[in-house]
Each structure stands twice: as structure tokens, then as C-alpha cells.
Amino acid sequence: MEEFRRLNWDDSFFARDAVAVAAELIGAEFTVSGVGGIIVETEAYLPGDAASHSFAGATNRNRSMFGPPGHAYVYLSYGLHWCLNFVCLPGSAVLIRAIEPRWGLETMRARRGVSQERLLCSGPGRVGQALAIGKAEDGLPLGEEPFRLSPPAKRPHVSAGLRVGISKAVEHPWRFGMKDSPFLSRKF
Secondary structure (H helix, E strand, C coil), X not given: CHHHHHCCCCHHHHCCCHHHHHHHCCCCEEEECCEEEEEEEEEEECCCCCCCCCCCCCXXXXXXXXXXXXXXXXXXXXXXXXXXXXXXXXXXEEEEEEEEXXXXXXXXXXXXXXXXXXXXXXXXXHHHHHCCCCXXXXXXXXXXXXXXXECCCCCCCEEEECCCCCCCCCCCCCEEEECCCXXXXXXX
């Protein structure tokens, strides 16, 4: 807990193991152009991880995963949904799976075409759509506009469990979430 409070929320925060970063991002405030909320669910992906986009090495699609820490890695999932990741050490990243919507709710509702707050950002594709994430954000530094990322005022209770929505390396407990949050994509 002491280490958590001392960390700087700049590129050095991300220049670490993605599993540690994924757990410590829970409760952080995150916005894109003023629209966003509280990060309530994340998943870590490492270079030697068969489920990671970096597993087979650098490609045009995953180039940002091999770039500097503290930048966005954005990819299109199933040709439908833009998904946002925060790059950590080379070849590793944290997928933002769910956000508790707080700022720009009407904008998110318009982008998503739904009114229920729980459905705005509960899932990585929903996060991308609600925050208007696309290819243009790939590789951008998280410490600059349009992004704003702030640590939580108080460390929340964090749950950990197996990652979801993957078919390889399913045994890793690298999914983290705010305990009992109604905004999780799936319960723990």
C-alpha cells in the first residue's frame, strides 16, 4: 500500500510489470476529452502470454505495445469494437475492461445509443465506443490531451480472477476489478 501512494503517475508508473499496473489502475479517474469515469476493471497481458497480441512479436497492428510505456495501444476487436490498452514494459499492456461512468454521461449515451449507466462502459468494446476511442488514439501518450489519468484518492478493495473472453492462457489470474462494483463487465 505504501508503494501505491508513492508512485508517480507518469511514464514511470507504466514502466513496470503489467500485472502490478493492472491492479493499481483500479479506482483511477480516466477521461478522454473530458468524457469518462473511474476505472473498475482491467486485464494484464505480457509478452510471453499466448493470449497477448505481442506473443508472436511486433507487427504493424501491435506496434504501440512495443513502444514507450505510458502510451495507448488501440486495436479493433472482431472488426467491430475499438479496445483501449495502456502500454507497460515492451510487449505488455493493460486492457481497460470497464469504467464507472462519471463525466460526460449524455455524450456517452449518445455514442452508445443506450441510457442505462451500467451499459455505457461495462466491457472493453463499450469503453471504446463511449469514449470515442479509435485508431487515431493508438500510440498517443496517456499523460497528454485528450487523456487525463489521475490516481484514486483512496485505494479501493480490488478483486482478482481469471481473464475472460480469451481462449489461450486462460489460467492466469490477471483480471482485476473494484470489489462489488455494479459496472464490471462480469462478476468475479
